[in-house]
Amino acid sequence: MTRTDSADIDPDQRLVELVLRGDMDAFDRLVERHHVFVYNIVHGVVGNADDAADVAQEVFLLVLRKLSSFRRGSRFATWLYRVAVNRALDRARTLSRRRWVPFAAETLNIVDPAMGPEAAATQQSDADRVQAAMAEIAPNHRDVLVLKYFQDMSIEEISEVLGCSHDAAKVRLHRARLRFRDKYRAMYGDADADF
Amino acid sequence: MPISDRCSQVRSLLPQLAAGEVTPTQADACRIHMAACAACRTESDAAVQAHRVLSAYRPAPPPPGLDRRICHAARATRARRWSPLRWAHAGGVLAAAAAVAACVQYSPVFRGGRTEAVAPVAPQSRPIVASPTKARVGRPQEPVLDAIAPAAPETSVVKASEASARSVRYGSPIRRRRARRAVQPTPASFMDVRDASGVSARQIMARLREPSLAAGVNANAAPDRSAGAAGLRPGRNAVPGHPVYETQSSEGSVQVGRRRVRTSAEAGWDAQGRLSVIRLGAEPEADPGRTPK
Numbered sequence: 001m002t003r004t005d006s007a008d009i010d011p012d013q014r015l016v017e018l019v020l021r022g023d024m025d026a027f028d029r030l031v032e033r034h035h036v037f038v039y040n041i042v043h044g045v046v047g048n049a050d051d052a053a054d055v056a057q058e059v060f061l062l063v064l065r066k067l068s069s070f071r072r073g074s075r076f077a078t079w080l081y082r083v084a085v086n087r088a089l090d091r092a093r094t095l096s097r098r099r100w101v102p103f104a105a106e107t108l109n110i111v112d113p114a115m116g117p118e119a120a121a122t123q124q125s126d127a128d129r130v131q132a133a134m135a136e137i138a139p140n141h142r143d144v145l146v147l148k149y150f151q152d153m154s155i156e157e158i159s160e161v162l163g164c165s166h167d168a169a170k171v172r173l174h175r176a177r178l179r180f181r182d183k184y185r186a187m188y189g190d191a192d193a194d195f
Numbered sequence: 196m197p198i199s200d201r202c203s204q205v206r207s208l209l210p211q212l213a214a215g216e217v218t219p220t221q222a223d224a225c226r227i228h229m230a231a232c233a234a235c236r237t238e239s240d241a242a243v244q245a246h247r248v249l250s251a252y253r254p255a256p257p258p259p260g261l262d263r264r265i266c267h268a269a270r271a272t273r274a275r276r277w278s279p280l281r282w283a284h285a286g287g288v289l290a291a292a293a294a295v296a297a298c299v300q301y302s303p304v305f306r307g308g309r310t311e312a313v314a315p316v317a318p319q320s321r322p323i324v325a326s327p328t329k330a331r332v333g334r335p336q337e338p339v340l341d342a343i344a345p346a347a348p349e350t351s352v353v354k355a356s357e358a359s360a361r362s363v364r365y366g367s368p369i370r371r372r373r374a375r376r377a378v379q380p381t382p383a384s385f386m387d388v389r390d391a392s393g394v395s396a397r398q399i400m401a402r403l404r405e406p407s408l409a410a411g412v413n414a415n416a417a418p419d420r421s422a423g424a425a426g427l428r429p430g431r432n433a434v435p436g437h438p439v440y441e442t443q444s445s446e447g448s449v450q451v452g453r454r455r456v457r458t459s460a461e462a463g464w465d466a467q468g469r470l471s472v473i474r475l476g477a478e479p480e481a482d483p484g485r486t487p488k
Contacts, residue, residue, distance in 0.1 A: 024270055049255065057265050
């Protein structure tokens with residue numbers, strides 16, 4: 001694929017070229033286009049808003065620093081999301097090693113053991129439950145679920161972002177679904193079995 | 196109840212079945228099996244439930260102004276790459292390391308053993324100094340903090356007399372060594388020792404106290420401020436009375452005369468992300484030609 005072809009296909013390519021020439025306004029436009037996506041990926045993997053915002057910022061600063069090493073033939077968004085996933089995994093692993101991880105308000109809303117299941121069920125929304133169950137599974141299972149369900153990516157896109165084969169992405173997604181299902185069932189049981 | 200092979204096969208397909216990612220033939224086979232197997236139906240229900248909540252989940256929007264914050268940080272980073280302040284900071288750290296190395300070589304307090312000194316920067320105005328008497332050989336390696344002492348006045352370097360200077364250059368080895376000691380000032384504190392360019396560690400500390408530089412350092416280090424905000428335990432190098440939640444350190448090695456000295460510098464940030472403590476340490480590397488006392 002020539003550079004002209006990739007520029008036609010990837011709308012970010014021209015902005016990347018401008019940033020490489022020192023145009024920071026072009027970088028602002030890249031941030032504007034992708035920051036929500038990057039934040040959502042990172043938030044899903046890291047699990048709290050404060051760290052997610054910090055990591056999202058780190059991702060864009062890293063991308064700015066390493067932009068010259070970006071291969072022009074590939075899609076910028078894919079590369080950016082791969083950087084985001086890797087940074088988010090690093091942060092999630094760091095946080096899991098710290099016993100004093102500060103949890104954000106949304107993840108503190110976990111079921112109180114003293115409460116009955118009904119009260120807990122009414123207290124928490126589905127989103128809170130998903131967050132809490134996601135926090136209980138391994139980071140390398142979280143990322144694939146985030147890409148599949150939160151970002152609505154296909155298996156092909158997931159394999160590109162994770163840098164693995166199509167089959168490996170499928171296996172990873174399968175295992176992640178199983179882990180999530182087990183955790184979710186263990187934490188909430190049949191709280192909303194009325195679907 | 197043992198799970199049959201058929202159950203295992205069906206259960207391995209349940210997540211994909213819930214997501215609608217199986218072929219019609221596989222879906223039919225699963226449904227036929229589940230019609231007769233209550234355990235697999237329960238598993239299927241759980242898989243469908245997990246898929247439903249995951250599909251319904253919509254991630255929270257980013258905090259307002261995140262894009263502006265990122266753009267601002269990117270511009271600041273790009274500007275800082277060539278900032279004179281950045282070079283000044285690097286020069287300050289090198290000068291501090293050189294000052295520490297000079298202490299080890301020339302000061303009687305530091306000669307022959309490992310020692311460390313701790314000096315607070317913002318927000319305290321009174322520095323903590325290490326006690327020279329307690330910072331001798333054999334003491335623990337942790338910094339010794341005697342008291343919060345008023346800042347010592349700057350000591351000027353004593354100028355060498357011409358005769359001493361001549362001895363330094365042309366005398367016998369013993370006379371040269373004595374003369375060298377004679378021309379060296381005895382500083383009131385390790386912080387007042389000056390390096391070759393005439394800069395003392397205290398001056399470097401004062402420079403690091405400047406808010407603009409401290410902010411720059413913090414932006415580079417990205418300390419975990421949330422830990423402090425949550426009232427959590429301080430970092431491993433916290434000094435009593437000076438809560439430090441995030442530390443960064445660097446180590447180096449400097450050749451001073453015939454001796455090699457390992458130096459270290461450590462910076463800490465308090466709960467608000469302000470630069471709080473600078474720790475400088477020096478340790479002469481073991482001289483293979485000498486038996487340790």
